[in-house]
Amino acid sequence: MTKRAVLALADGTTFEGRAFGAVGETVGEVVFNTTMYGYQEVLTDPSYVGQIVTMSYPEIGNVGANPEDEEGARVHAVGMVVRALSAQPSNWRAKESLDAYLKRNGVAGIEGIDTRRLVRHLRTHGAQMGVISSEGLSPEALVERARSARGMEGLDLATGVSTKEAYTFTQPSPDVFTGLGEVRVPAEPRFDVVAYDYGLKKSMLHFLVDVGCRVTVVPATTTAEEVLARKPNGVFLANGPGDPAAVKGADRTVAALLGKVPVFGICLGHQIMALALGGRTYKMKFGHRGGNQPVKDLTTGKVEITAQNHGFAVDDASLKGLAVVTHINLNDGTVEGLAVPDARAFSVQYHPEASPGPHDARYLFDRFAKLMAG
Numbered sequence: 517m518t519k520r521a522v523l524a525l526a527d528g529t530t531f532e533g534r535a536f537g538a539v540g541e542t543v544g545e546v547v548f549n550t551t552m553y554g555y556q557e558v559l560t561d562p563s564y565v566g567q568i569v570t571m572s573y574p575e576i577g578n579v580g581a582n583p584e585d586e587e588g589a590r591v592h593a594v595g596m597v598v599r600a601l602s603a604q605p606s607n608w609r610a611k612e613s614l615d616a617y618l619k620r621n622g623v624a625g626i627e628g629i630d631t632r633r634l635v636r637h638l639r640t641h642g643a644q645m646g647v648i649s650s651e652g653l654s655p656e657a658l659v660e661r662a663r664s665a666r667g668m669e670g671l672d673l674a675t676g677v678s679t680k681e682a683y684t685f686t687q688p689s690p691d692v693f694t695g696l697g698e699v700r701v702p703a704e705p706r707f708d709v710v711a712y713d714y715g716l717k718k719s720m721l722h723f724l725v726d727v728g729c730r731v732t733v734v735p736a737t738t739t740a741e742e743v744l745a746r747k748p749n750g751v752f753l754a755n756g757p758g759d760p761a762a763v764k765g766a767d768r769t770v771a772a773l774l775g776k777v778p779v780f781g782i783c784l785g786h787q788i789m790a791l792a793l794g795g796r797t798y799k800m801k802f803g804h805r806g807g808n809q810p811v812k813d814l815t816t817g818k819v820e821i822t823a824q825n826h827g828f829a830v831d832d833a834s835l836k837g838l839a840v841v842t843h844i845n846l847n848d849g850t851v852e853g854l855a856v857p858d859a860r861a862f863s864v865q866y867h868p869e870a871s872p873g874p875h876d877a878r879y880l881f882d883r884f885a886k887l888m889a890g
């Protein structure tokens with residue numbers, strides 16, 4: 517029997533729907549993602565630690581779940597909100613339904629609510645803490661719980677989700693991508709790259725291997741000296757959850773690497789690079805999450821449609837004299853990329869690995885390889 521569930525937001529707004537996935541209660545920052553596909557990559561992206569993700573696309577679950585589409589080792593989002601949960605997955609790659617997948621991962625979901633209203637509410641009033649519960653508590657009690665929950669600002673979530681031990685990664689993109697008509701033969705390994713794991717998505721590693729990298733993934737707390745002792749050709753700074761300014765010691769570590777070795781950062785890695793340069797980051801009202809964010813490359817004038825998932829951003833004014841802003845978001849003008857040519861370092865706020873999303877920006881992995889080739 518389907519169980520009644522409630523989604524309560526910290527500002528007092530409540531929604532009633534049906535429980536799916538794990539039964540119980542979950543607390544997190546309620547955010548929305550506008551991608552029309554790739555819900556499994558979204559759920560397993562470690563950048564969603566501590567967040568309840570609302571899918572704005574109405575029908576979710578129609579392709580079920582499979583082991584290959586996982587970006588992290590498990591579901592990292594702490595809750596999921598959908599309009600209509602597909603009752604019957606229909607895809608040759610599906611191994612189980614989304615409902616069963618979330619149950620197995622112990623993550624609660626709510627379906628059957630007006631996600632259009634919720635998304636518009638979050639856009640107007642901002643992302644905020646919320647609770648999903650199917651335990652029969654009154655909506656008022658759940659609002660209270662959401663109100664007293666700690667928000668994202670000041671939270672170091674990256675250190676906790678990072679790998680505990682260094683490991684090497686040598687696998688190119690799996691065949692499932694080549695089926696899309698873009699057959700990529702991985703380049704011969706030419707570069708030794710150290711990748712800082714702040715909560716990385718697996719596909720970033722695949723695409724680094726594709727352009728000729730032998731990747732050593734290291735914990736977020738690894739010192740600059742340890743990294744330089746490996747004599748890498750380049751350092752990669754991955755994505756990750758939480759507040760970039762709270763990641764312990766990361767800004768100082770990256771500052772000690774800049775200028776000594778080529779550096780490429782994505783999302784949290786980009787934000788940490790900005791902090792290392794002396795810039796600032798801030799919490800956005802509701803962030804960018806989806807597969808349809810237009811980004812302009814200010815050097816070429818070209819526009820890329822990009823995949824994104826972030827709630828913090830780099831303050832443009834704080835970069836003056838420290839770095840060149842190379843990309844901006846065409847929806848709201850926020851910083852999407854920066855470069856320090858003298859230091860052979862660049863970073864982007866968006867996701868060139870997509871997963872899910874358009875592949876317009878995949879060339880950035882080649883740009884990193886070129887930078888390392890000198």
Ligand SMILES: NC(=O)CC[C@H](N)C(=O)O
Pocket residue numbers: 563754755756757758759760782783784785825826827828829
């Ligand atoms: N995908 C990411 O790396 C997200 C970075 C950071 N946690 C943010 O929300 O802005």
